[in-house]
Amino acid sequence: MRNLLPVLTVALALIAAWYVAVVPMNAQWERDQAARAGTELAFGDLVARTMAQDRPRLPAPHQVVAELWESTWVEERHGRRGWWNTGSLSNRSLVWHGWVTLSATMLGFLIGTGLGVLLAIGIVYNRAMDASVMPWAIASQTIPIIALAPMIIVVLNSVGITGLIPKSIIAAYLSFFPVVVGMVKGLRAPDAMQLDQMKTWNASGVQGFLKLRLPSSMPYFFASMKIGIAAALVGTIVGELPVQQGGLGVRLLSGSYYGQTVQIWAALFGAAILAAVLVGIIGWVQRTTLKRMGLAQ
Amino acid sequence: MTAAWSATPAWARPILVTAALIAAVLALRLPAAGAPDARLLLLLAIWLGAWAVNAWLVAAYPGSRIRALVAVLFGVTLIGLWELATRLYEVPRVILPPPSMIGARIMTSTDTLWTDVVQTFFKGALSGFAIGTGAAILFALVVDRFDFLRRGLLPVGNFLAALPIIGTAPIMVMWFGFDWPSKAAVVVAMVFFPMLVNTVQGLAATEAMQRDLMRTYSASWAQTLLTLRLPAAMPFIFNGLKISATLALIGAIVAEFFGSPTRGMGFRISTEVGRLQLDMVWAEIAVAALVGSTFYGFWALLERRVTFWHPSQRGR
Structure with missing residues (x-):
């Protein structure tokens, strides 16, 4: 247990590094979109958008967690082909x-x-x-x-x-x-x-x-x-x-x-x-x- | 009967028992299936004969040279049985080609095989291996300076090393394109953590007394590292390098299953399987085995040269 704090710190640092990497990885697409629309993107907007792309080059951690949740619990509980509606596991989950x-x-x-x-x-x-x-x-x-x-x-x-x-x-x-x-x-x-x-x-x-x-x-x-x-x-x-x-x-x-x-x-x-x-x-x-x-x- | 049994040398007994069992099974099946298949009897006879030769060799000449010969004999027997079985039973080539056909294929398509080795091993696996292990060793030096980081990274690294990192291949293909950089990236991701964990453990392998001695010599960090801690870490570093050597080729080949230019061992295997050209697939696999064991053997030999002082290398 004495390693708990260092391990948590390292894990948090990895997640933080991931979040930081999301912005430059996905920024090009957003800049292109903005240039095409002829608008300027403020830095805050840019960061927010890179975290919520549909097909990002690097999805943000919370997007991956959301997808995991969507494709397991939500798909089985509410999906048309899910466990609760059909009695068998959905082939999309x-x-x-x-x-x-x-x-x-x-x-x-x-x-x-x-x-x-x-x-x-x-x-x-x-x-x-x-x-x-x-x-x-x-x-x-x-x-x-x-x-x-x-x-x-x-x-x-x-x-x-x-x-x-x-x-x-x-x-x-x-x-x-x-x-x-x-x-x-x-x-x-x-x-x-x-x-x-x-x-x-x-x-x-x-x-x-x-x-x-x-x-x-x-x-x-x-x-x-x-x-x-x-x-x-x-x-x-x-x-x-x-x-x-x-x-x-x-x-x-x-x-x-x-x-x-x-x-x-x-x-x-x-x-x-x-x-x-x-x-x-x-x-x-x-x-x-x-x-x-x-x-x- | 008992006298005959005790007169039989110990090495021959398991073979006799197996032969008797096979004979019993064949005899029991006789009424239903007619005479036993002569081809099957031939294959069984060869197998039992080779086994008897090996058992006799091991029993009569204890020693490491003979053991190498026994292993080679076993391998040759397996390949011979494979050749014979595919020919006797006329196994379709799209299911299992005989070894001679695979050998002929290797001889006639050396150019293709060499292109694939260059693409997959020299460009993909080797560059990824160099970058991944190099970065891991450098990072380990940083980690080693901070005990907090070391205690945090070791469990995380061990955990990550057990995960199926090969699954990052489609992501790397998306980021770095179809050509070898994406394969190298997969290899980097695969070898980094095993190498890091081993190096960090190795750097911690010196005893407090030894480090104190260096301090009384007023040795600098670099001097302590070069003269004491790196040499002491070598067995661990080589362990990491050997693990990484096998992972590198696996990573480069499997990454090509997810997309590659029209060359490379993984590409060739997956496309020739689709065309049912199994002799080419086996040729690639044979070359991959050769390249893999050579690469591993290189590090094992170097290890013997560098860590000749270590107990595991002495007394051989």
């Missing part, structure tokens, strides 16, 4: 687009994490697997495997697999490798002394895994899950670009097609909020779990 992205992200993340943990166990217990697979798992961290995303979407679409699954596959393989690398490190965290101790207690292999290796891997597991879920979200968003069937990625792309800057920023913040919530949930589970295990620092 960020809630629906966010859900499309979230569901693919979560499915992919769960698959990727599950398989990643399984492979990590295999690597730790099988030296041939370790020597064969591990270098490639590490190398995969250095190359842009997200470039595969458009191809996976289009190829799976052409064989009739559409919707959630292709995006989830991308999210899965992007979260898979960080989890493998992190979990291998974690399962190897116990030192030789601790492993020997298990042996002196005549612990079986399964006991050694469940009571020593698995618990010691937990800090690494949560750290790699945080990386994994962020990667899964980015993968899903990129996976939504080639086939326009809803999702935050589609909002970003269609916003840029039609010059709807406020919509782009709202989608961007929607994605940021989603990422923050997901990482925050994992962080919370991490803190409570590690505290109960006595591993918290």
Whole structure:
């Protein structure tokens, strides 16, 4: 909590810098308009107008917040196609687009994490697997495997697999490798002394895994899950670009097609909020779990 | 039976179990599906054989050289199986082209691939990487002088580094146009915070005792920085540089999905996917993998040269 004041100050400074940047970014348009109308713009007027443009180059923070509010609560509560009027989420609302992205992200993340943990166990217990697979798992961290995303979407679409699954596959393989690398490190965290101790207690292999290796891997597991879920979200968003069937990625792309800057920023913040919530949930589970295990620092 | 099992070397046991499982599955399916597919048996045999070779190598020759060979063998086996499977099952080229076709494509279109590398890596990713990491290091020096700023920026920076900053790509395209400056801008936004956080942490890595010693030498801020604190920060700075190296190429490629001139790796991937020229897509991906791992390897090598004193670099 002692960091609260500095953090708030920095956040406020960022928002203030944003507001200051809005004026020069949008001023040209207003000056052109004024010149065309043959009028002079007072500085106060200019500032006020740059904050309220329809299609600004840089929307002001309050415009983005207003758009977020409009495209979530207002759209669902009062919109013709909203939840309250039709009983289903409006396809114009960020809630629906966010859900499309979230569901693919979560499915992919769960698959990727599950398989990643399984492979990590295999690597730790099988030296041939370790020597064969591990270098490639590490190398995969250095190359842009997200470039595969458009191809996976289009190829799976052409064989009739559409919707959630292709995006989830991308999210899965992007979260898979960080989890493998992190979990291998974690399962190897116990030192030789601790492993020997298990042996002196005549612990079986399964006991050694469940009571020593698995618990010691937990800090690494949560750290790699945080990386994994962020990667899964980015993968899903990129996976939504080639086939326009809803999702935050589609909002970003269609916003840029039609010059709807406020919509782009709202989608961007929607994605940021989603990422923050997901990482925050994992962080919370991490803190409570590690505290109960006595591993918290 | 038990005697035979205990006579089997430990490395061969998982392979035997897997082979037995596969045989059991095939045998169970036999009455329904007729004779097992010879192509499938061939692929399985190659896979099990390669696995046995690797397992035997690891068990018989412990050592790091052999481990490298094992990894290469594994990769070659995968590519061989891919080649064989696509040919045996006559997989359509618009779904998965065989590696030989991708290799041939790389050979015949080096010009295009090179143009794309120049556009995406040298112009977009590299300039953005240089600007972003450079600005972050300079800013970190400022942040480091004020403890208040440091305590405020570290959590905010960590938070921002976890967000999908790649989503700023359409905004940058709107601001900086279709060509590489917008890609560089996305890269700057992506690498800035990871680099800043790492550098600030690195600059705080010296101990009070060491800094006191510099003070007793009456060293100036610049002298302390150059002789003590920057060298001590190097492991952190290189960690940031390595993270940024991978982010830079990802950012430059994905930003091109949102709009680009008619060249660049991201542009080529998205358009050739649309034309179902998958061999070209795979060629671009192979080149991207090569460029990405080379760029990362460059920083990893430099790190080994610069931070040879650090425990993580010693004893290898």
